[in-house]
Amino acid sequence: MRFMTRAASVILASLLLAAGAPGANAAPTAELPPVSSEELSSSDSMLALINPSIQLSTADYHPTDLRTVAGSSHQLREEAADAVEELLVAARQAGHSLQLISAFRSYERQRVLFNQYESQYGAAYAERISARPGTSEHQLGLAADVGYAGGNCQLRICFGDTAAGKWLAQHSAEYGLIIRYPAGQEEVTGYSYEPWHLRYIGIDHAQAMQDADVATYEQYYNLLLDQAEEAPAEPTENAVETTPAAESSPWGSSPEPEASADSSDDLVVLRFLPPFRDWSFGLSR
Numbered sequence: 001m002r003f004m005t006r007a008a009s010v011i012l013a014s015l016l017l018a019a020g021a022p023g024a025n026a027a028p029t030a031e032l033p034p035v036s037s038e039e040l041s042s043s044d045s046m047l048a049l050i051n052p053s054i055q056l057s058t059a060d061y062h063p064t065d066l067r068t069v070a071g072s073s074h075q076l077r078e079e080a081a082d083a084v085e086e087l088l089v090a091a092r093q094a095g096h097s098l099q100l101i102s103a104f105r106s107y108e109r110q111r112v113l114f115n116q117y118e119s120q121y122g123a124a125y126a127e128r129i130s131a132r133p134g135t136s137e138h139q140l141g142l143a144a145d146v147g148y149a150g151g152n153c154q155l156r157i158c159f160g161d162t163a164a165g166k167w168l169a170q171h172s173a174e175y176g177l178i179i180r181y182p183a184g185q186e187e188v189t190g191y192s193y194e195p196w197h198l199r200y201i202g203i204d205h206a207q208a209m210q211d212a213d214v215a216t217y218e219q220y221y222n223l224l225l226d227q228a229e230e231a232p233a234e235p236t237e238n239a240v241e242t243t244p245a246a247e248s249s250p251w252g253s254s255p256e257p258e259a260s261a262d263s264s265d266d267l268v269v270l271r272f273l274p275p276f277r278d279w280s281f282g283l284s285r
């Protein structure tokens with residue numbers, strides 16, 4: 001039953017991807033940075049994929065390397081904090097007084113936030129503008145909302161049309177950050193356009209995603225999975241021993257022995273990939 005639920009969620013994600021989007025037919029010409037399947041499945045990975053279909057395995061997942069971002073009261077994981085600090089300095093040098101508005105949010109904080117939206121606007125709309133607890137990138141410590149001081153468009157779609165918003169879209173990748181919820185991709189990402197929400201994935205990946213003209217992280221993540229699947233098989237015993245599935249997999253909570261003994265939720269992911277990967281990207285080889 002659990003397996004079916006997880007599989008169903010992966011298939012649902014695939015259908016969202018298959019909904020198609022600009023860039024979907026643009027096969028990347030360059031090699032993407034190498035990744036292991038474990039990097040793609042661990043909640044602790046900079047590449048962890050979280051969206052309304054794919055929830056954190058451990059509801060109260062809490063990163064261990066959070067630190068306060070300079071000039072703010074918000075926290076991010078160290079690598080992401082470095083990136084956002086550098087980005088904000090560069091933005092100011094370019095004449096845009098961007099600031100960090102929100103970053104890490106715990107499960108509990110997200111729960112309170114979502115409940116507020118839900119009681120205010122109803123569940124359907126709340127889901128469009130906020131993540132359910134356990135499905136927010138902010139809980140990963142890798143997402144940052146930025147805006148400019150005193151602006152009317154703070155946390156609003158019109159931020160994308162401001163000079164600061166345009167600068168951000170143009171330069172984020174240089175710092176390893178992507179605009180996670182681009183315009184016109186709601187069916188793929190599950191979220192309406194958020195020009196202020198940045199996600200850290202590392203410079204190599206952010207630039208590779210840009211170079212390959214891939215619109216959404218869901219699509220880029222699938223290309224990485226595709227590549228990892230093609231790479232020579234590597235032993236996974238160590239990874240499994242040191243990171244129990246219940247702690248590390250974003251594909252579903254699995255405290256039961258049967259799930260741990262299966263040893264790899266990665267396999268579940270890969271098993272369900274080939275069909276929709278081909279529908280989505282026309283990359284059948």
Ligand SMILES: [Zn+2]
Nearest residue numbers: 143144145197
């Ligand atoms: Zn955000």
